[in-house]
Amino acid sequence: MVKVRAARAAEAEALTGLVMRSKAHWGYDAAFLAACAPELRIRPDEVTARRIVVAEDPQGTVLGLASLEGAGPLATLGLLFVEPSAIGQGVGRILYRDVLRRAVQQGVRRLVIDSDPHAAGFYRAMGAVAEPTGPAVAAATAGAADTADAADTAGAVHSADRSGRLVRFEAAPAPLADWARAWTGGGRAVHVGNVAEFNAQFGDSSLDREQAAAHHYSCLAAFYSPCPSALVLPRAVPAGWTDLVCRQLGWTGVEVYDGLVERGPGLADAVRARPALAARLTGAGEPLVPWGLTRPFGLLTGRPWRSGELRYESKAAAHGLFERILAEGGHPGIVLPAQVRAATRWSAARLLAARARAGKSTVVKSEHGVGGSGTTVVTAGQVRAAGGARAVLRRLPRGPLLVEEFVEGPPDPGAARDLTYDGFVDADGGLHEVGAALMDVTAGAYRGATVGPGVVPDWAEKPVLAFGAAVGRELAASGYRGWFDVDFVADAAGRLAPTETNLRLTGPAIAFMVAARLDALRGAGHLVRIADRVELGARLPEAQLEELCADLARSCADLGAVFVPAIPTGAFDPAPWMGVLVAAHSPEALDAAESLVRAGAAAVGAMFDAPASAAP
Structure with a gap:
């Protein structure tokens, strides 16, 4: 296993040799390398001042080096070079992550990287963001030329400017x-x-x-x-x-x-x-x-x-909790849809029929249920088409039913509709706010969620956080300890209606966990999207599924995004699918990564398509 340690002054000459061999790996001519040599030389008295570390294998062989230069809040990744024989072994990734870790410890919040053009794909894949102005300064005048692990540079600029002009990136180290x-x-x-x-x-x-x-x-x-x-x-x-x-x-x-x-x-x-x-x-x-x-x-x-x-896992109990909180005031942006617990199927049918006659849609819920299971939105037209409310209810799960007012959403189909608050109560009863997220819900069924900066509209974030925290305090007082969420739907007037609590982890919780990890690993500000179900074009043997996921990971890295297969076992179902996570620093890159993943997953069946019959 490769480990990282502080470089020693006595290694300066050997490390300079490693730097020059690594730079030469990209095919620069002797004249160019000679011009770079003075800037790339490491002197013994600089080793400590430049905070140089080395990566070495179990035998003590040095495989690469990196430096963190300057003081917080702004610092520079001055050097990141890998021994040519070790390129492709993940050494560059280990060194880069170590630099970010040390930057956090030293209060750095902005890390500047002037990258060799051949390594640009590596830094993009590691989460650094390229400056829109393009190349920075010529390598011969810069003290920060970088060459990194080729296996991690799927997006490398192979047709790079032969002058070796550097590409400037930035990262935001975060704890x-x-x-x-x-x-x-x-x-x-x-x-x-x-x-x-x-x-x-x-x-x-x-x-x-x-x-x-x-x-x-x-x-x-x-x-x-x-x-x-x-x-x-x-x-x-x-x-x-x-x-x-x-x-x-x-x-x-x-x-x-x-x-x-x-x-x-x-x-x-x-x-x-x-x-x-x-x-x-x-x-x-x-x-x-x-x-x-x-x-x-x-x-x-x-x-x-x-x-x-766990009593508030019940949708009826949660509704009662929401009602009590709202009765105390202080949440003007929150409204509560009316809910009735039907004593019998016959009473549920009467309630549903009455609402249908008034032209109103209705939400019919089971007492419990996860991911939208047991939650059905029934329109007046559906009641008529089915031949009445009883016929509709016969298709729903047995057991107690809750009949709830349907909240009409915003007229703009692209507006935020389904949101959630996540938090947890610690062992001592303390409330911790995690944040708010935007969910993808279709016909009452949860499909996925997106978390990260700017995901929740400004008008919704404050009321979501305030009401979610109020629910969390009540849960803590009731004795609950653990993760919870509160789900909301937005109405046509821009108000929010709480619909249920979940006293467990959820899909959005998973996205928050991954965002926290990626922010610490790659720099702050990640948007993370979890998609519960991405259809596969064909069932694949295990080895081919792994190959597909590796290909998708490399393709997303080209975009500066991260792909993580979240649920692989659905790929072996008769109707194959998988759950996925994608992450990026911008909404555009996030959407592009999701589209790429969905297209790649759907395309796996193309190899099995029968060839078109030849024309006679």
Whole structure:
């Protein structure tokens, strides 16, 4: 394993030789290299002053070097060179990330990089943002020529200006967000993918018995905190998937325990049935983070189980909570849709029919349900077309139903409609605000979410954060401890209507976790989008799925974006799909990355298309 250490003054001459060999790797002629030599020379008295570090292999061979020059808040990546024989081994990535880490420690908030044109793709892939003005200064007059790992320079400028003019980039070093440090104490955590176990405790008829979707969704355990030490999963996952995820998010030493549950939802019980595994996971002194709290998880971790702790997971109980908060005043931008709990199917049919006769749409909900399961929007026209309200209800899951007023959205189809607040209550009852996100919801079903700076419109952000915090305080007072969210829909007048709480991790929570990790790893300001379902054009063998994901990662890196396959196991379903995360520093790059991923996923079936018949 490559490690980074401080360079020594006695190494100055050898390091200068490495720099010149690395620069020559790109084919510059002798005259150009001679002109650069004075600026690229490392003198013994500069090693400490320029904060030079080296990357070395287990045998002590130096493979590359980097320098961090200047003082906060503005500093420069002065040198980043890799030994030609080590190019393609990830050394440049390790050195760059070390520079960002040290920059954060020294209070740097703006890091300037004058890159060799051949390395421009590397810095773009690492999250640095190119200045729009283009090339900076000639390499012969700059003390900051960079050459980096060719395997990480998918977007390199291969037709570079032979003068070696430098391309200026900037990065914004950032510490891990305060809330992310509070979530797991700033360290690594064991992630337990107990999605099906959480769902099963509610006995919700809107969820299928086999919990197939829940087992797929358990793959999101990879992202339950910004830095996992172990993943505990019910079903087996491709080994190449975890390797790529770790590479994209800079994780090392992540242990994977998968295939623990052949049938049913009992992941925590399956771990407890393996005493050696249970002892390993609980005895390391690291927090265990579940999708949601359950009695079996409490037994595994020794956490007291409080049966009423999850009562506001109920949509009816949450509605009552919202009503009490609004009755106290202080939330003028929030309105609450009327909701009635139907005692019988017949009473639900009467309520639905009455609203349909008035030309009104209705939201019919099960008491529980995840990701929009058990939530159905019914229009007046649908009631008429079905032959009446009873016929509509016969198609819905059995069990208690909530009949709720439908909130008409903004007239502009591109306006923000579905939003969410995420936060958590720590073990001491303290509330931590994570933020607000924009969700993609179609016909009541959650499809994905986007988090990051500027995603939530200014008019909506303040009321979302204020009301979400009020809900969090009530949850804390009720004894709940853990992650939660509050979902909202916007109405035609620009007001927000809260619709439910979720007392567990969610898709937007995963996007927040990844954004926090990428900000610390690549620089502040990431937009992250999670898309639950990206259709694949064909079912692929495991090796070909890994190849597709690696190709998508490289193509997104060309855009300065990050691709992370979030749910790989859906790729082996009869109708194949996968969940994905994409991240970028701009909305344009984020949209381009998502489009690229969707097109690439759809295109995998092209190789199986039958050739057109030849004309007679």
